[in-house]
Amino acid sequence: MIARPLVLALAAGALVAMPAHARPPTLSWHPCAPTGTPAPAASGTPVPTASGRAPAPECATLRLPVDWADPAGETFELAVARRRALDPAARAGTLVFGPGGPGDSGTARVETGIGRFSPELQRRFDIVSFDPRGVGRSHAMPCTPAYADPVVHSQAEFDQRVRDNRALWDRCRDTYGALFGHADTASTVRDLDALRAALGEPRLTFHGSSYGTLLGEEYAERYPSRVRAIVLESAVDHSQDxxxxxxxxxxxxxxxxxxxxxxxxxxxxxxxxxxxxxxxxxxxxxxxxxxxxxxxxxxxxxxxxxxxxxxxxxxxxxxxxxxxxxxxxxxxxxxxxxxxxxxxxxxxxxxxxxxxxxxxxxxxxxxxxxxxxxxxxxCLGWPRPVANPQHRLDVHTRTPLLQINARHDPASGYNWALSVSRQLGRSGVLLTYAGAGHGSYNSGSGCMRAAVDAYLTGLVVPQRGAVCPA
Structure with missing residues (x-):
């Protein structure tokens, strides 16, 4: 999939070893630096407080294992950003946003793109997001091959592409160490659960967009009892060979x-x-x-x-x-x-x-x-097996996951939406936007946003087969 524009930054901190008897990770919030990574434009604006000013974003880092199979080994710092709920008396908890790409910055979404979320969500939730491992301020690894023409046209080009890719990856492993081989979504699922715990939330309220939906899908698969509500906007179908x-x-x-x-x-x-x-x-x-x-x-x-x-x-x-x-x-x-x-x-x-x-x-x-x-x-020449190979979902949650998808989406097509819906079965409900585009929360007349907000705030699940007009 072609991702939205992204900006890669230098690592937030060097990799270090985690003590064998480290305390559970915690968050220490502070005002965000004024130079946040720009987020894609979104409809809406930050909601002002009673003083007339939008709440200021807060930032923190969460030190986590590079390899969750070796929690006492090397660590990295996960960059996190938050805006507090505008109405503490009506606060429903914390909404964690999963950015797309892979490569989009979640911290930038909170810092400069909070208008993506409705006034009701800003009023009722602390809104939190993060830069996934290997992205943005979470130890970015700018190791993606850049070709003017990514299409290979001959066996000689094929062989050269494999050699070039592998040479780049070898340099990146030398530069970034073990994190390069542990940047997969299954590892980020563990990061997300550590973030949930550090936020003090017994269950996760989550909205994933585009590639962020894979994170939501695999979180629900691994931790079904820790799911409060999960929105999958433009879902990724990870079952495809x-x-x-x-x-x-x-x-x-x-x-x-x-x-x-x-x-x-x-x-x-x-x-x-x-x-x-x-x-x-x-x-x-x-x-x-x-x-x-x-x-x-x-x-x-x-x-x-x-x-x-x-x-x-x-x-x-x-x-x-x-x-x-x-x-x-x-x-x-x-x-x-x-x-x-x-x-x-x-x-x-x-x-x-x-x-x-x-x-x-x-x-x-x-x-x-x-x-x-x-x-x-x-990915030509990438070693096999991969860290997080494709598979069909096996999700069993108390509250169904809410899928939202445009009928005509060029990146996460409606064919993927239907496939993911079949895999989720009774643990998912698909709400269709009858229009077009990648992403549908802010599309149309407000029908999609109203349904998502009702689901996130009150766990109101739309009827199966529901469609919002374009």
Whole structure:
């Protein structure tokens, strides 16, 4: 998946050894430094207090084991941020937000993007988030391969990509030590439970977004009795093997493009005959012969970028520009942090022939590639077995997990939402937003936000099959 823009920072502190008889981790809150990592823009604003000022964010660090199988070994500092509930008398507890990516900063969300949460949630909950291990201020590891074109085109390129990736990872292991091999989501589940305990919460109230949903899913699987309420916004389906991952990611992007094409026809958009499918086919042909300044992969990134919001008007305008053979801005994808993603996903390819065959089978009507191609290529050569391999969920919680998903999501497609819903069974309920975009809490007329808020504050579970209008 293409992540939202992210900023990698230097490690918050060096790795050290934890004493054999260390006390349970605690949090010591202090005012956050004024230079927080910017968070993606969100609708809404911080809710003011009675004094007219929004509550100031507080920051802390939590010292945790690098390897939970060796709690007396090396440790790292997990960066945490909090905003206190505006109405202490009505406080319902602590809401922990799980950031996406992998690579998004949860501390930045609390410090500069608190408007993502409704006034009711800000009033009723202490809102807490963190930078997952290996991300942001939690000992960031900028070890993700960066390729202008992540697609491999020959056996020679395949072999070179494997060599380049492994050389980078060797350097990163030398630089960052054991944490590089323990940045997986299963380890972060243990971090999340330690954070819950340090916050003094007997059970977890959690809202995970995009890749943060994998953290919520695996937490509920490991600690079902410690779950109060978990929201999964744009859920990740971690049951997919290599072929399934590529095909389901391709389906999601094509489904979102089809929704754009219908909008284009209905609104008489500025494309020839208002036909987005025909215009896209022409652009792909132009890209292949070098007639425009974007490659076929660049076109994929452009589509993904504008379908994310979605911003259909900008996608149509960019396509019009390219059809007129005018240069268009190249969208720069933000790849997921490899130390996290490649520890979570086994996506092996024996050789180029298998790689090319799987990419060809994953092509759709319009789109030659999906964001899954970047993720798979990024992990070429990763050692097996991975730390947190794919599996079907086995969750049994007292309160069902609440899934929320747009009907047309280019990154966490509705196909993933349905698959996760089937895996959760009676331990999950899927609430569908009939519109489009990656993320749906603040989408539409307020129906989604009202349902999520009622669930988080009062454990009111929507009816199965419920749909919020676009």
């Amino acid at each position: 290599t072929r399934g991952f590529l095909r389901t990611q391709a389906w999601a992007l094509q489904d979102s493009f089809d929704a754009f094409a219908r909008w284009c026809a209905q609104t008489a958009c500025d494309l020839p005959r208002h036909d987005a499918h025909a215009a896209w086919a022409r652009l792909m042909a132009d890209a292949d012969r070098g007639a425009i300044n974007l490659s076929a992969w660049d076109l994929t990134v452009t589509a993904h970028r504008y379908l994310y919001g979605p911003d259909y008007a900008s996608l149509a305008a960019t396509m019009r520009t390219l059809l007129d053979h005018e240069p268009a801005e190249r969208a720069a994808p933000s790849p997921p942090v490899s130390a996290v993603f490649c520890n979570d996903w086994a996506l092996p390819f024996r050789d180029y022939r298998q790689y090319a065959g799987e990419l060809k089978r994953a092509q759709t009507r319009d789109l030659r590639y999906s964001a899954g191609v970047m993720a798979a290529g990024m």
